[in-house]
Amino acid sequence: MDMAGETTGRHGRTGIVDVAVRLLDEHGLPDLTMRRLAAELDVRPSALYWHFDSKQVLLAAVADRIVGEAVAPEGAAVGDVAGALRDALLRHRDGAEVVLSSQALSLGADEARRRIAEALPADVGAAGAAALLPFVLGHASIVQQRLQAARMGVLDTPPDVIAAEAEADFAAGLRIVLAGLGVA
Structure with missing residues (x-):
């Protein structure tokens, strides 16, 4: 939970997340440290804790940003929602790991699970999302x-060969999971 409200500009929550996402893409998760982020923002690391408790x-805010990039049309089929989420994860270096760890720790908004659940029939929504989201995150x-x-x-x-094979594997796995949910 943040300790202060949003401030504008580069040193507000949104600006800090912007820089964190850029550093994630450039250097990867192991090198996305509070010290590196603070140096990039030209502040002391302790200043970051004004906006983020830890x-x-x-990273949960970064995960929320990544998930927010998963755009599927209103009323899209669950396969399209899952595919949009996978694409958003793959656009960012270590994106799947960031979102996966935030999900595991129940941090951040649960937007990915909510979107998948809403795209499923009501009778399988929550349980289906609980089955499908780990598949998407793990695959990515x-x-x-x-x-x-x-x-x-x-x-x-x-x-490029790995990406093409992975695309085919994802499509096949998605069909199997959806068939198991009775949605195919």
Whole structure:
């Protein structure tokens, strides 16, 4: 929970999250430290705690931002909602890990689960979202790790091949999960 209301500009909550997302994309989650973020904002690390009680609360705000980028049309089918969420996760380096950890700790808005539940029939909404969201998050996390390994030369498979295979795997897995929910 934040300790102060939103202030405008680069040093307000929104500005801090903007910079944190940029640093996440540039350096990855292990190097997104409060010290690095503070240096980028030209403030002391303690100043960040005026807006965020902890790094995990900051990461929850970053996760909320990432999930907020998952745009599916109003009334979209659940597969489109899940696909939009996956795409948003993959747009950001370690995006799936950030959202996954925030979900695991019940931090931030539960927007991803809510969107999936709303796209499902009411009789399976909450339970279906509880089954489908971990699939989306886990799949995106695995894909991101494979892509990073390929870019570092650890895997021989080119990133574009990994991405194409992952897209097909996601579509197949999504069909299976939805069939299991009786939604296919």
